Amino acid sequence: MELWYTEKHTPNSGLTIKVKQTIYKEKTEYQNLDIIDTEDFGKMMLLDGLVMLSEKDEFVYHEMLAHPSLYTHPDPKKVLIIGGGDGGTLREVVRHPSVEHAVLVEIDGEVIAASKQYFPQVALGFNSNKAKVIVGDGIKYVSQTDDSYDLILIDSTDPVGPAEGLFSPDFYRNCHRILTDDGILTTQSETPFIDSFSRILPQVVANFKTLFPVTSLYLAAIPTYPSGLWSFTMGSKKNCPIKDFQQARFAEDSLKLNYYNDSLHKAAFSLPNFVQEMLR
Amino acid sequence: MELWYTEKHTPNSGLTIKVKQTIYKEKTEYQNLDIIDTEDFGKMMLLDGLVMLSEKDEFVYHEMLAHPSLYTHPDPKKVLIIGGGDGGTLREVVRHPSVEHAVLVEIDGEVIAASKQYFPQVALGFNSNKAKVIVGDGIKYVSQTDDSYDLILIDSTDPVGPAEGLFSPDFYRNCHRILTDDGILTTQSETPFIDSFSRILPQVVANFKTLFPVTSLYLAAIPTYPSGLWSFTMGSKKNCPIKDFQQARFAEDSLKLNYYNDSLHKAAFSLPNFVQEMLR
Numbered sequence: 001m002e003l004w005y006t007e008k009h010t011p012n013s014g015l016t017i018k019v020k021q022t023i024y025k026e027k028t029e030y031q032n033l034d035i036i037d038t039e040d041f042g043k044m045m046l047l048d049g050l051v052m053l054s055e056k057d058e059f060v061y062h063e064m065l066a067h068p069s070l071y072t073h074p075d076p077k078k079v080l081i082i083g084g085g086d087g088g089t090l091r092e093v094v095r096h097p098s099v100e101h102a103v104l105v106e107i108d109g110e111v112i113a114a115s116k117q118y119f120p121q122v123a124l125g126f127n128s129n130k131a132k133v134i135v136g137d138g139i140k141y142v143s144q145t146d147d148s149y150d151l152i153l154i155d156s157t158d159p160v161g162p163a164e165g166l167f168s169p170d171f172y173r174n175c176h177r178i179l180t181d182d183g184i185l186t187t188q189s190e191t192p193f194i195d196s197f198s199r200i201l202p203q204v205v206a207n208f209k210t211l212f213p214v215t216s217l218y219l220a221a222i223p224t225y226p227s228g229l230w231s232f233t234m235g236s237k238k239n240c241p242i243k244d245f246q247q248a249r250f251a252e253d254s255l256k257l258n259y260y261n262d263s264l265h266k267a268a269f270s271l272p273n274f275v276q277e278m279l280r
Numbered sequence: 281m282e283l284w285y286t287e288k289h290t291p292n293s294g295l296t297i298k299v300k301q302t303i304y305k306e307k308t309e310y311q312n313l314d315i316i317d318t319e320d321f322g323k324m325m326l327l328d329g330l331v332m333l334s335e336k337d338e339f340v341y342h343e344m345l346a347h348p349s350l351y352t353h354p355d356p357k358k359v360l361i362i363g364g365g366d367g368g369t370l371r372e373v374v375r376h377p378s379v380e381h382a383v384l385v386e387i388d389g390e391v392i393a394a395s396k397q398y399f400p401q402v403a404l405g406f407n408s409n410k411a412k413v414i415v416g417d418g419i420k421y422v423s424q425t426d427d428s429y430d431l432i433l434i435d436s437t438d439p440v441g442p443a444e445g446l447f448s449p450d451f452y453r454n455c456h457r458i459l460t461d462d463g464i465l466t467t468q469s470e471t472p473f474i475d476s477f478s479r480i481l482p483q484v485v486a487n488f489k490t491l492f493p494v495t496s497l498y499l500a501a502i503p504t505y506p507s508g509l510w511s512f513t514m515g516s517k518k519n520c521p522i523k524d525f526q527q528a529r530f531a532e533d534s535l536k537l538n539y540y541n542d543s544l545h546k547a548a549f550s551l552p553n554f555v556q557e558m559l560r
Contacts, residue, residue: 006296012319018292039292040474057473060552193337193503194320221501221509221552223473228508229501259552267550270543272340272501 005036007051009226010196015051017041023118028110030162035118041224043118045086047111047157053086054224058122061188061230062088063260064220064268069151069186069234070096071250071265072241076150077101080178082138082166084155085111090125093153095255102131103147107162109135139165142174150180154187159200167200169207172235176211182238185212192219192275193227201231202278208235216241217279218268220259231275242266285316287331289506290476295331297321303398308390310442315398321504323398325366327391327437333366334504338402341468341510342368343540344500344548349431349466349514350376351530351545352521356430357381360458362418362446364435365391370405373433375535382411383427387442389415419445422454430460434467439480447480449487452515456491462518465492472499472555473507481511482558488515496521497559498548500539511555522546 003022008014017038024035034046042055053061066089070076077100079093085106093102102125106112112133115123125131134141142152152175159167166187175185189204190197201217208215212235222230234241250262271279283302288294297318304315314326322335333341346369350356357380359373365386373382382405386392392413395403405411414421422432432455439447446467455465469484470477481497488495492515502510514521530542551559 010320012298013321014296016286016294016296040290041293059554193501219501221473221499221507223507223509227501227503229503258554261550261553261556263550264552267547270541270547272539272544273541274339274538276541 005038007049009194015224017044024114026110026114028108030108033110033114035114044224045114045119048161050158051224052157053088053119053122055119055121057223058088059258060220060222061225062092063257064218065089065153065155065186065188065232066092067257067260068218068232068241068265068268069153069184070099071246072234072236072239072244073150073182073184074239074244074246078147078149079103079151079153080105080149082142082152082154082156083107083163084153086115086119087112087123087125089153089155090128090131091122092125094125094128094130097253098249099130102128103134104131105134105136105138105141107135107137139171142171142178145178148178148180150183152179152183152185154185156188158190167204169210172207172211176235179237184234184236184239186232186234189217189231189233191225191227191229192231192278193229197226198278201233204233205279208233212236214238214240216269217271217275219271219275220268241269285318287329289474295504297324304394306390306394308388310388313390313394315394324504325394325399328441330438331504332437333368333399333402335399335401337503338368339538340500340502341505342372343537344498345369345433345435345466345468345512346372347537347540348498348512348521348545348548349433349464350379351526352514352516352519352524353430353462353464354519354524354526358427358429359383359431359433360385360429362422362432362434362436363387363443364433366395366399367392367403367405369433369435370408370411371402372405374405374408374410377533378529379410382408383414384411385414385416385418385421387415387417419451422451422458425458428458428460430463432459432463432465434465436468438470447484449490452487452491456515459517464514464516464519466512466514469497469511469513471505471507471509472511472558473509477506478558481513484513485559488513492516494518494520496549497551497555499551499555500548521549
């Protein structure tokens with residue numbers, strides 16, 4: 001018997017993938033968590049039936065959520081990750097010598113446990129002594145904490161279910177509040193290509209613009225995400241990702257990465273005309 | 281009854297799309313030609329079961345095959361298109377005021393006829409008085425012609441079936457032969473993301489390097505193509521797409537485009553590390 005998993009990106013199209021084996025299946029307090037093994041993409045984690053990550057292409061998403069902001073801020077010491085329970089974004093953050101503390105607030109502890117067990121190469125960041133994990137509600141955390149951060153990365157699922165509040169103006173305002181004077185807030189902001197998703201992107205950018213003098217959208221290619229083209233929105237209190245790119249630190253750190261590099265950092269902010277049009 | 285069309289990108293994964301209606305179905309002398317209407321991507325043309333174009337995202341492929349070379353060459357007057365029977369690449373080429381003659385050599389006349397009938401917005405280029413269409417074998421054409429060209433664009437399907445010879449060193453050598461002294465040859469070169477495709481890309485680049493002093497790979501996001509990330513290889517006898525980008529002409533022409541712009545021109549040549557690695 002052949003098993004196929006199809007993620008419908010809309011009611012009318014999707015990605016279909018042959019499944020070698022279902023590895024894990026759990027209904028957590030917050031969502032359905034499935035782990036499957038596939039021929040083409042290796043092991044994949046699904047939340048509520050949507051691809052969260054695959055072994056094959058997780059490097060793109062995690063590198064591109066983390067490094068553009070880390071190399072825009074002049075000296076990021078304290079980093080907060082909201083969501084990202086698989087640990088991939090944390091893995092990228094703690095690689096930076098400048099980073100001293102990385103706090104990850106994930107609502108669903110079972111995502112963390114499953115990633116540690118089935119995706120040890122993704123969950124690597126949890127082993128770092130710079131890392132602190134809080135299992136709890138990120139929305140509540142940013143509204144209550146007295147800590148401040150140089151950088152906040154929002155590593156959320158789509159804005160339905162547990163992640164809905166992670167796209168709200170209130171949440172962004174609280175993130176802005178706990179950022180230092182040259183702080184940066186970056187979130188995944190869905191794909192510009194598919195209508196039901198691309199309605200979200202201009203809203204995120206518009207919300208960021210009410211808070212941050214420098215708001216920039218950038219793109220990366222992620223095959224297992226809808227349309228294969230994904231967007232990220234960066235709000236910065238002071239530094240511009242192009243003008244203030246930390247070339248010297250990038251060269252000095254010399255991280256071994258699979259997607260991100262200095263040339264690509266700048267290129268990612270060059271937007272196709274139809275995306276620029278969406279932001280007008 | 282719901283009809284779904286699935287293009288398997290490998291035996292183990294693919295894109296699945298709900299079909300509103302099958303519009304046209306023909307076994308031509310060279311291939312199976314199908315046209316379907318879909319909710320998400322509008323009308324689509326399939327050759328031997330593979331997506332050739334969709335109304336939704338054809339602009340990316342056609343703009344990105346044509347404009348980077350046209351704005352690298354200092355004064356492209358004569359352009360040859362091999363394949364591209366839908367007319368989309370031709371449409372982009374004849375938009376350029378500098379272009380005086382555009383010759384399209386397509387082996388399958390039924391592709392041209394079907395595009396004119398069902399994709400009039402793509403087939404627009406055929407109406408230009410700069411355009412000349414030859415229904416014939418592009419491989420034979422470049423091996424025999426005495427004409428010379430400033431620019432050759434290879435707008436082929438995958439290297440199986442009728443397009444196989446369009447990836448051969450002999451064919452590239454003949455293209456090089458009929459290019460002017462500052463001529464440019466550009467071809468689509470498949471996706472770097474999926475193994476069965478990504479074996480092709482380094483071969484194309486290596487072949488181009490034996491012929492052209494300036495060989496460059498660039499990328500664009502095309503949702504209906506496998507992985508959503510597509511590559512193009514440009515071989516140039518003289519001009520560098522970055523250093524010699526024709527900014528003044530780009531500004532003067534001021535073409536109304538949906539994807540390509542001057543900033544993106546340069547950005548497209550910034551390659552992710554894993555793609556750079558494939559070329560080593």
